[in-house]
Amino acid sequence: MAFDRILGQEQPKKILKNALQSSNIAHAYLFHGQESIGKKQIAIELAKSLNCASPIKGDACDGCISCRKIENRTHPDFFFIEPTKNTPTAREAVIKIEAIRELQRKLAFHPYEGNVKVAIIDNADLMNLQAANSFLKTLEEPPLATILILISSNPFKLLPTLISRCQTIQFQPLTQENIKKILKEIMTEEKIENDTLAFRTLRSRGSVKKALAEDIENIVNIRKEIVSLLETISFDRMDVVFSHAKSWANQSDQWELILNELMELVRDLAFFQSGCTESEVYNRDIAERLKLLASRRTVNSWLKIFTAIHTTKIALSGNANAQLFFENMLIDFCEAA
Ligand SMILES: [Zn+2]
Numbered sequence: 299m300a301f302d303r304i305l306g307q308e309q310p311k312k313i314l315k316n317a318l319q320s321s322n323i324a325h326a327y328l329f330h331g332q333e334s335i336g337k338k339q340i341a342i343e344l345a346k347s348l349n350c351a352s353p354i355k356g357d358a359c360d361g362c363i364s365c366r367k368i369e370n371r372t373h374p375d376f377f378f379i380e381p382t383k384n385t386p387t388a389r390e391a392v393i394k395i396e397a398i399r400e401l402q403r404k405l406a407f408h409p410y411e412g413n414v415k416v417a418i419i420d421n422a423d424l425m426n427l428q429a430a431n432s433f434l435k436t437l438e439e440p441p442l443a444t445i446l447i448l449i450s451s452n453p454f455k456l457l458p459t460l461i462s463r464c465q466t467i468q469f470q471p472l473t474q475e476n477i478k479k480i481l482k483e484i485m486t487e488e489k490i491e492n493d494t495l496a497f498r499t500l501r502s503r504g505s506v507k508k509a510l511a512e513d514i515e516n517i518v519n520i521r522k523e524i525v526s527l528l529e530t531i532s533f534d535r536m537d538v539v540f541s542h543a544k545s546w547a548n549q550s551d552q553w554e555l556i557l558n559e560l561m562e563l564v565r566d567l568a569f570f571q572s573g574c575t576e577s578e579v580y581n582r583d584i585a586e587r588l589k590l591l592a593s594r595r596t597v598n599s600w601l602k603i604f605t606a607i608h609t610t611k612i613a614l615s616g617n618a619n620a621q622l623f624f625e626n627m628l629i630d631f632c633e634a635a
Pocket residue numbers: 349350351352353358359360361362363364365
């Protein structure tokens with residue numbers, strides 16, 4: 299059955315199945331939780347269940363014309379709104395008022411084929427203020443036979459008045475086991491080795507998108523470089539400071555990755571030095587090496603290093619002199635000893 303095909307998210311599925319079985323569906327939902335953990339899929343399954351020609355215990359059959367049309371986004375009573383870019387090169391995608399107005403026009407009619415009209419607003423927090431205010435009116439006076447589903451990974455960016463008019467359902471990061479199953483399913487074309495699968499799963503933090511996006515080889519190399527840097531760096535080795543600062547300054551496309559890896563590794567080192575166990579760290583696969591490294595500094599020293607990385611991250615998001623900031627950061631590392 300449709301809901302059960304989706305791995306994880308037992309609680310949201312239970313809430314929605316109960317609502318479907320007792321015909322107690324809210325007129326507006328907010329599905330929130332980190333990116334790529336199944337919010338959109340469950341919203342689509344809910345739309346199918348609401349309009350399915352032969353539902354099974356309230357769940358969609360997945361085979362009828364209505365289910366197939368919703369799956370293909372060709373159902374006349376199913377609307378999917380997502381942020382778009384003004385131009386292909388624009389940095390930010392937004393949901394503009396025009397898209398909301400068009401949706402409002404369509405929602406004014408009775409359902410053409412189905413029982414209810416279902417509108418999904420994906421990344422609802424990217425509605426601009428005009429669009430959000432306009433959408434608020436729809437939430438305040440919901441059109442008949444309409445279910446609205448807002449999806450957001452950043453619900454704190456939504457207008458509080460929008461949130462208060464929705465039934466909120468929180469989605470949790472996927473378990474490692476479920477991430478592994480999904481990766482195996484998606485990556486059937488490639489021959490993934492067990493080591494790679496384990497590494498991607500470990501680094502996913504419960505998000506399929508993150509697990510798939512990882513450029514494993516690059517990450518392993520950068521992490522190796524950072525660990526040996528942390529093992530060597532001191533005021534006696536200024537050559538290490540200057541060579542790394544120069545090399546990193548020249549790789550602006552890698553800054554985000556380098557700084558994120560640094561932060562996660564230093565976090566793990568501070569955790570180990572505070573007496574935490576392997577289950578609490580990110581880089582579990584190199585735990586032994588990290589434990590040894592962690593013991594060479596105090597927790598306070600690791601925390602100072604963490605702050606130095608964070609400050610550099612903020613500085614580099616402006617048009618800072620990268621080499622200078624990397625040098626400063628690495629000197630802070632030496633000083634934190
Ligand atoms: Zn069906």
